[in-house]
Amino acid sequence: MQNGFDHASTNEIVKEAQISKGSLFNYFNNKKDLYVYLFEYSVQIIEQLYEQIDLNETDLFERLENIGIQKLYIHKKYPHVFDFLATSMQEESTEVKEFIKGKVEAIYDRGTKIIYQDIDYSKFREGLDIEKAIEILNWTMFGFGDKAIQQISSFENIGEFGEQYLKEWKSYAEILKFSFYK
Numbered sequence: 001m002q003n004g005f006d007h008a009s010t011n012e013i014v015k016e017a018q019i020s021k022g023s024l025f026n027y028f029n030n031k032k033d034l035y036v037y038l039f040e041y042s043v044q045i046i047e048q049l050y051e052q053i054d055l056n057e058t059d060l061f062e063r064l065e066n067i068g069i070q071k072l073y074i075h076k077k078y079p080h081v082f083d084f085l086a087t088s089m090q091e092e093s094t095e096v097k098e099f100i101k102g103k104v105e106a107i108y109d110r111g112t113k114i115i116y117q118d119i120d121y122s123k124f125r126e127g128l129d130i131e132k133a134i135e136i137l138n139w140t141m142f143g144f145g146d147k148a149i150q151q152i153s154s155f156e157n158i159g160e161f162g163e164q165y166l167k168e169w170k171s172y173a174e175i176l177k178f179s180f181y182k
Contacts, residue, residue: 005032006093032095039103043103043107046074058118123181
């Protein structure tokens with residue numbers, strides 16, 4: 001994650017993992033196999049997030065709130081997953097770039113479909129460009145989520161942090177609801 005695929009040293013990896021190089025290559029044939037494994041593992045964790053989305057909730061703000069909470073729980077348990085996937089999307093190595101591109105697009109498409117599946121768009125104001133409203137909502141949500149992820153490490157109790165996060169998110173959501181909903 002820190003150095004990118006081409007500049008990642010297996011010597012440095014085994015040193016950080018406190019294992020022998022032989023142990024690493026006992027499980028993986030090469031650095032690419034390790035990278036693909038880590039990528040696939042990260043995707044599985046994100047899939048867990050998708051599985052937790054309450055598709056019976058048709059209010060967009062409520063659904064996004066649920067997703068934000070799930071994301072915080074995942075970040076607390078697997079703090080590097082989102083960073084790893086984000087940096088992988090910037091990967092320039094020809095050895096893994098096409099693999100990543102195909103996987104990331106599929107994950108993004110699936111996630112977008114799930115997030116907006118069966119949302120009650122009739123709650124939005126007449127004449128409002130719903131696509132632009134959702135884009136503003138996404139910017140707010142992702143920015144707020146990034147802010148929360150940077151703060152989460154200072155909390156031992158995820159429940160305490162979650163309550164504070166939820167309270168703050170609700171204040172932003174109320175402003176946006178007032179702007180977007182009837």
